[in-house]
Amino acid sequence: DPQLVAKGEKVFRKCQACHKVGDKAKNGIGPHLNGIIGRAAGSVDGFRYSKPLTARAEEGLVWTPEELSAFLASPKSYLKGTKMAFNGLRKEADLEAITAYLSTFTE
């Protein structure tokens, strides 16, 4: 749905200070997010994740659309102790849109 993707691109402005996507995206304050949908959590080369994120990754967490939405709705309650300093996306429509947008960036 191109409209949902376009909305997601706008929502992603809230993430851009810390996350990059697209050609030559590099890690910054947060890991790059190419290929994030369906990827094992905590698996971007060269990024130092927090202990709680690493622990969830070792338990087998995968960023499905459902897990990603749960995380982004309230990062600090979903992942206590995460170093992602972001309060979360309150609106269900924003969560759907960001997921559609991020799905367009493969590894």
Ligand code: HEM
């Ligand atoms: C981690 C998405 C906003 C900093 C992550 C992860 C995702 C994500 C999916 C897990 C990555 C992985 O497992 O490889 C998003 C989205 C955002 C957003 C979609 C906007 C809606 C932010 C902001 C910051 C930030 C604004 C900085 C102020 C981080 C950091 C981590 C992280 C430092 C690593 C967390 C840890 O190790 O506990 N983000 N993020 N993110 N993000 Fe974000």
